[in-house]
Amino acid sequence: MIVHNLVLAAAEEVKSPVIPQVAEIIVGLVAFSLLFLLLRAKAVPKFEQAFRERTDAIQGGIERAEAAQQEAASALASYKAQLADAKGEAQKMREEARVEGAAIIEEMRTKAQDEASRITAAARSSIEAERAQAMNSLMNEVGAIATALASKIVGESLDDQVRQSRVVDRFLVDLEGSK
Amino acid sequence: MLTETLLSGEFEPPSAADFQFAPIFGDSILFSKPVFLVALSVILIASFFIISARKAAIVPSRLQFAGEGVYSFVRNSIGQDVIGPEFMRFVPFLFTLFTFVLCNNLFGIIPFLQFPSMSRIGFPIALAVFTYVVYHYVGIKHHGLKKYVKDICFMPGVPKWIYVILTPVEFATYFIVRPATLSLRLFANMFAGHLLLLVFTLGGEHLLASTIFLKILSIFSFGFAVGLSFFEFGIECLQAYIFTLLTALYIAGALADEH
Numbered sequence: 001m002i003v004h005n006l007v008l009a010a011a012e013e014v015k016s017p018v019i020p021q022v023a024e025i026i027v028g029l030v031a032f033s034l035l036f037l038l039l040r041a042k043a044v045p046k047f048e049q050a051f052r053e054r055t056d057a058i059q060g061g062i063e064r065a066e067a068a069q070q071e072a073a074s075a076l077a078s079y080k081a082q083l084a085d086a087k088g089e090a091q092k093m094r095e096e097a098r099v100e101g102a103a104i105i106e107e108m109r110t111k112a113q114d115e116a117s118r119i120t121a122a123a124r125s126s127i128e129a130e131r132a133q134a135m136n137s138l139m140n141e142v143g144a145i146a147t148a149l150a151s152k153i154v155g156e157s158l159d160d161q162v163r164q165s166r167v168v169d170r171f172l173v174d175l176e177g178s179k
Numbered sequence: 180m181l182t183e184t185l186l187s188g189e190f191e192p193p194s195a196a197d198f199q200f201a202p203i204f205g206d207s208i209l210f211s212k213p214v215f216l217v218a219l220s221v222i223l224i225a226s227f228f229i230i231s232a233r234k235a236a237i238v239p240s241r242l243q244f245a246g247e248g249v250y251s252f253v254r255n256s257i258g259q260d261v262i263g264p265e266f267m268r269f270v271p272f273l274f275t276l277f278t279f280v281l282c283n284n285l286f287g288i289i290p291f292l293q294f295p296s297m298s299r300i301g302f303p304i305a306l307a308v309f310t311y312v313v314y315h316y317v318g319i320k321h322h323g324l325k326k327y328v329k330d331i332c333f334m335p336g337v338p339k340w341i342y343v344i345l346t347p348v349e350f351a352t353y354f355i356v357r358p359a360t361l362s363l364r365l366f367a368n369m370f371a372g373h374l375l376l377l378v379f380t381l382g383g384e385h386l387l388a389s390t391i392f393l394k395i396l397s398i399f400s401f402g403f404a405v406g407l408s409f410f411e412f413g414i415e416c417l418q419a420y421i422f423t424l425l426t427a428l429y430i431a432g433a434l435a436d437e438h
Contacts, residue, residue: 014194014195014196014199015195015199016195017195017198017298017300017366017370018300018363018366019300020300020301020304021208021299021301022301023207023208023209023214023301024208024213024214024299024300024301024302024305025301025302025304025305025308026305027209027214027217027218027301027302027305028217028301028302028303028304028305028306029305029308029309031217031218031220031221031279032275032276032279032305032306032309034221035220035221035224035225035275035278035279036271036272036275038221038225038229039224039225039228039229039271039274039275039278040271040275042225042228042229042232042233043225043228043229043231043232043246043250043274044232044250044270044271044274046232046233046234046235047232047235047246047247047250047251047254049235050232050235050236050237050239050243050247051247051251053235053237054237057237
């Protein structure tokens with residue numbers, strides 16, 4: 001303080017403290033303006049940006065969580081629906097397979113029966129044909145035999161009963177022998 | 180030699196002379212301590228807030244958190260609460276005002292600096308000039324010059340004869356008293372606070388240089404100075420707040436449709 005007083009005594013007289021110094025007012029105006037411009041350009045927008053981003057982040061986070069929840073719920077619903085579909089599908093397929101199996105068995109049976117009856121019919125017709133053929137050839141032979149017999153009878157004396165029967169017998173033996 | 184002077188000399192109480200600083204070099208007041216302190220405050224405030232705001236991270240660092248704390252205090256508690264919906268365009272001004280006053284006030288108790296620059300009345304006057312210009316400008320822009328002045332001078336809804344008293348009072352309030360009290364309040368608080376601290380520190384110094392008994396008493400004097408420093412801290416913050424709050428109130432008043 002004493003140092004101050006010494007300096008001041010040398011420099012200037014003491015002024016009333018409420019009398020402003022113009023130089024200080026100007027310094028105050030300039031300093032404040034400078035600080036104002038700096039803070040307005042560099043600090044305030046950044047703080048506001050941080051506040052805004054923070055708000056966005058919190059709000060966005062909540063929204064994202066809600067969306068995810070909704071998505072999960074819809075996925076669950078769709079999985080459930082798909083599962084139910086698959087179950088129904090399997091049931092249907094089993095049913096179809098059963099029906100198809102039955103149809104196949106039925107078809108096979110019909111086929112086998114057809115085949116059997118076809119074979120039977122074929123056998124029958126072949127027997128018939130053979131019989132007809134045999135009858136045919138027999139007829140021819142009987143004719144020939146009868147003719148031969150008749151000629152033999154005619155050749156012998158027809159009034160002799162014994163001879164008559166002998167001729168017939170012989171004929172029959174011949175017939176048997178020729179057979 | 181100094182001790183001898185103190186021992187022999189009478190205690191000279193601190194005075195207005197202790198608020199006058201000779202230039203550190205040259206002979207212009209522009210190179211004296213208060214001006215350097217103001218310049219230092221601009222550098223400190225600007226670098227602190229620009230650096231702390233630079234990253235604008237969603238999850239703030241400790242530094243950013245500190246800067247945001249001060250900023251959002253001014254923005255919300257002073258700007259938004261007082262001015263209302265249009266507050267955002269005044270936030271940079273209020274923010275600068277608050278930090279500038281606060282920092283320069285706090286220089287009063289920061290070791291080695293130990294001088295509140297706002298106890299030089301030129302600086303509070305400069306700030307009051309800004310406030311004065313801003314709130315009148317805002318009022319004139321919002322209402323138009325004629326209606327603004329008319330609303331100030333002739334408050335609506337008052338019996339006519341009261342205007343005889345009210346008009347001069349209101350006019351003086353808006354155009355003279357407000358800026359004067361704004362700057363004087365800040366100046367006087369800082370001046371008185373610093374003077375009080377000087378009384379106890381210089382007094383303690385004087386006692387320490389005296390007899391043994393007075394040396395012991397000097398402890399109390401220094402103790403008081405320390406206690407008062409905490410008290411001063413409160414005053415310094417409070418004055419920065421009041422200056423900014425009143426500025427916001429004046430702006431809000433100028434914007435309001437009813438005076």
